[in-house]
Amino acid sequence: MKVYFDNASTTQIDSRVLEAMLPFLKENYGNASSIHSFGRKARVAIESSRELIADFIGAIPSEIYFTSGGTEAINFIINGIAKTNFLETGKNELITSPIEHKAVLDTHKNLELSGFKPKYVKINNDGHFNRDSLQNILSDKTSLVSLMHTNNEIGTVNDVTHISSNLGENQFLFCDCVQAFGKSIIDVNKLKVHALSASAHKIYGPKGIGFAFIKSGTPLSPLIFGGSQERSRRGGTENVASIVGFAEAVKIAIIEMEINYKRVFELNSNFQKGIKQVFGDKISINTAENSTPYILSITFKNEYFHNDIDTFLMALDINGVAASQGSACTSGTIKPSHVILGIGKSVEDANGTIRFSFNPKNKIEEVDYVLGVLEKLGKHNLK
Numbered sequence: 001m002k003v004y005f006d007n008a009s010t011t012q013i014d015s016r017v018l019e020a021m022l023p024f025l026k027e028n029y030g031n032a033s034s035i036h037s038f039g040r041k042a043r044v045a046i047e048s049s050r051e052l053i054a055d056f057i058g059a060i061p062s063e064i065y066f067t068s069g070g071t072e073a074i075n076f077i078i079n080g081i082a083k084t085n086f087l088e089t090g091k092n093e094l095i096t097s098p099i100e101h102k103a104v105l106d107t108h109k110n111l112e113l114s115g116f117k118p119k120y121v122k123i124n125n126d127g128h129f130n131r132d133s134l135q136n137i138l139s140d141k142t143s144l145v146s147l148m149h150t151n152n153e154i155g156t157v158n159d160v161t162h163i164s165s166n167l168g169e170n171q172f173l174f175c176d177c178v179q180a181f182g183k184s185i186i187d188v189n190k191l192k193v194h195a196l197s198a199s200a201h202k203i204y205g206p207k208g209i210g211f212a213f214i215k216s217g218t219p220l221s222p223l224i225f226g227g228s229q230e231r232s233r234r235g236g237t238e239n240v241a242s243i244v245g246f247a248e249a250v251k252i253a254i255i256e257m258e259i260n261y262k263r264v265f266e267l268n269s270n271f272q273k274g275i276k277q278v279f280g281d282k283i284s285i286n287t288a289e290n291s292t293p294y295i296l297s298i299t300f301k302n303e304y305f306h307n308d309i310d311t312f313l314m315a316l317d318i319n320g321v322a323a324s325q326g327s328a329c330t331s332g333t334i335k336p337s338h339v340i341l342g343i344g345k346s347v348e349d350a351n352g353t354i355r356f357s358f359n360p361k362n363k364i365e366e367v368d369y370v371l372g373v374l375e376k377l378g379k380h381n382l383k
């Protein structure tokens, strides 16, 4: 049996999405900037995709900027707002958290080299950001607060709705919604955000396409200079087929999001119940209550993985199970996950953490199979 429990990394493209894309790779291959009929078809497809996506999150179409994915959207938003707001107001402090995606963290590190001052909000042990800490580091100099919606390693869902009311004039809120978009309701008016990022390949769409929502009136400069595409804020010929595919994935999400959530919730609950029965206190679950059901992060005690989680993941793979480590692989060396360390766990615990992430097409039998494999490997390892 082959079981794919790594859906937070990426998902399999939905066949309906692929079908919707194909005409824009075959016969409708025009450049959306051309004025002839080929170009006009592409333009219409892009603009109707933009309208659909804008409507889905309560935005207006001109607030949606298509990008090459979540990472570019994040770079665009943080650089664009921080640099322009600094030029206009002199504000140079940026607030974020230590457990954001690397795209957010590394963009802050890079801006620090040009004189911006990142400040990091404290994280509670359950993975939520600490509200008092945020209050303490907000200042007149704060330009942008960047805090994620759903954490990609442990699944914690942060409530960002109250943050805007604590921000003054020329202070902005960005929320990375890559792991939440299309899986739970994201409404920019309820979240009260000035910007958000999303990506198609996490919701059965194609890889390499995402968008930035940026509320009109927010200070912003381009990240990619070139043609006048995306209202002169993101140069480059539009990826028409992928934009159409993204919109199709959203169309499907509009209909299936709720039922998908319930299915995945059931899978996750069964997995949690089963793994607790098999391993008892030899594991701890890092995913707090009220987290997304799509992600389950589990730390195995060292007596189980013997300082060698790679071999353990490989053994899972040999048994047909795809899961991922709560660690980032940087230049060939496995580093303990900054997220697991960020919620106060030890390096040993971070090294022993595995993320299982689900999709609604996964089956209960697959959960049972994976639990069986874990039990088998456990018996071997604990001998």
Ligand code: PLP
Binding pocket: 008, 009, 068, 069, 070, 071, 072, 101, 103, 148, 150, 151, 152, 176, 178, 179, 198, 199, 200, 208, 209, 210
């Ligand atoms: N933000 C979060 C929370 C993510 O999980 C990811 C992808 O794993 C990204 C950003 C980057 O998105 P993309 O893969 O589309 O560049």
